[in-house]
Amino acid sequence: MEVKIGVQHAPREIVLESGLSAEELESIVADALSGKTQLLSLTDVKGRKVLVPADRLSYVDLGEPSIRKVGFGATL
Numbered sequence: 001m002e003v004k005i006g007v008q009h010a011p012r013e014i015v016l017e018s019g020l021s022a023e024e025l026e027s028i029v030a031d032a033l034s035g036k037t038q039l040l041s042l043t044d045v046k047g048r049k050v051l052v053p054a055d056r057l058s059y060v061d062l063g064e065p066s067i068r069k070v071g072f073g074a075t076l
Helices: 022-034
Strands: 002-007 014-017 039-043 049-053 057-063
Touching: 002 039, 002 049, 014 049, 022 039, 022 057
Parallel strands: none
Antiparallel strands: 002 014, 002 057, 039 049
């Protein structure tokens, strides 16, 4: 699942691909926003760990990755 994280005072968003389900990701984000944890901690499919202070979160966008088509039949 694709995750986009907006951070306050940062010009770009953080984009990562997670192996977790939408429900698991939503629970992790909710814990960070409610104050149960100080950091939003996520690990992508390549093993890279992303830590964002919970008080600096602007938004978290959870969505499916777009499927890339290859070949001559790829035109829409």
